[in-house]
Amino acid sequence: MDGSRHLAEGPQPDLWAAPAAPITAPRPHYHGHRDRLRERAGRALDVLPDYELLELQLFRSIPRGDVKPLAKALLARFGSLAAVLSASPAELKSVPGVGEAVALDLKLQHEIGLRIGREAVRKRPVISSWSQLLDYVKRAMAHAPREQFRVLFLDKRNQLIADEVMNHGTVDHAPVYPREVVRRALELSSSAIILVHNHPSGDPTPSQADIAMTKEVVLAARSLRIAVHDHLVVGREGVASFRALGLL
Incomplete structure (x- = not known):
């Protein structure tokens, strides 16, 4: 048998045919x-x-x-x-x-x-820009997953000197040390303070522990003629004011 003839049997490629078009992957669904x-x-x-x-x-x-x-x-x-x-x-x-x-x-x-909100509060006396203050603390704390306690330190014109987180805690408790709050107010020459903390549960209703802690801070501050203007409790459902609730 002629070996070369045997190899030639069957279809052979057309050497002169145009090359096959390249296979392209389909565009992803999010293209554009x-x-x-x-x-x-x-x-x-x-x-x-x-x-x-x-x-x-x-x-x-x-x-x-x-x-x-x-x-x-x-x-x-x-x-x-x-x-x-x-x-x-x-x-x-x-x-x-x-x-x-x-x-x-x-x-x-x-x-x-947060910094944009803080600037809006810092430019005017806090008492006269209360709605901006509430917007700011809600933005800062309403959705925080753990409780934090912060203090807004004010000068004698009730303008914001500093906003400081004094302590972080768990999902339902942040330890507060009244002496530390008052000591920091003296360092900053602050005439008044606003206490703020959040309830990660979402409900801003003050607890009995919140009320007791606030009384301790008020007593420590009063002896040094530092006013406690309010204590705000922030939650996803709103902001509770101790002063508005008659607790201060």
Whole structure:
């Protein structure tokens, strides 16, 4: 048998045929989504739902890919946009897909908002800008996952000298040391203070422990002629004022 003839049997490639077109992968379903979302945001940013605002922020720290699932996962984990921004870096990074860059960018947005609110309070006497003060403390503390105790130190014109977190605690308790509060007020030459703490449960109703602690601070401050203007308890459901409730 002729070996060369045997090899020639069967279909042979056409050496003169045009090369086959390359196989291209289908475009991902989110192709062009970023451009479309940016265009919509440019027309009316205020009408976008929370998850799309969060997507726009995530675009900055995750330059490629579909971030919509991550935005929705963050909102599902923390419950609201405000709670996402209030979460600690460690809590944010517990969500799959959130790394150092994403956590830092989200906390940056939160800090910028706080400083804007603080400036609005700092420019005028606190007593005459009470609504701005309430907005500020809600932004700062309403969605914090753990209790914190902070003090607003005021000068003799009731303008804000400093806003300091004096202590962090657990989900239902932050230790308060009246002597430390008064000592810090003296260091800052503060004439008056406003106590503020949050209830992570969401309900701002003062507890008996809150009432007892406030009395201790008032007594310690009174001996040094430092006024306690109010004690605000912040929760997701609102802000309770000791003075408005007749507790101070």
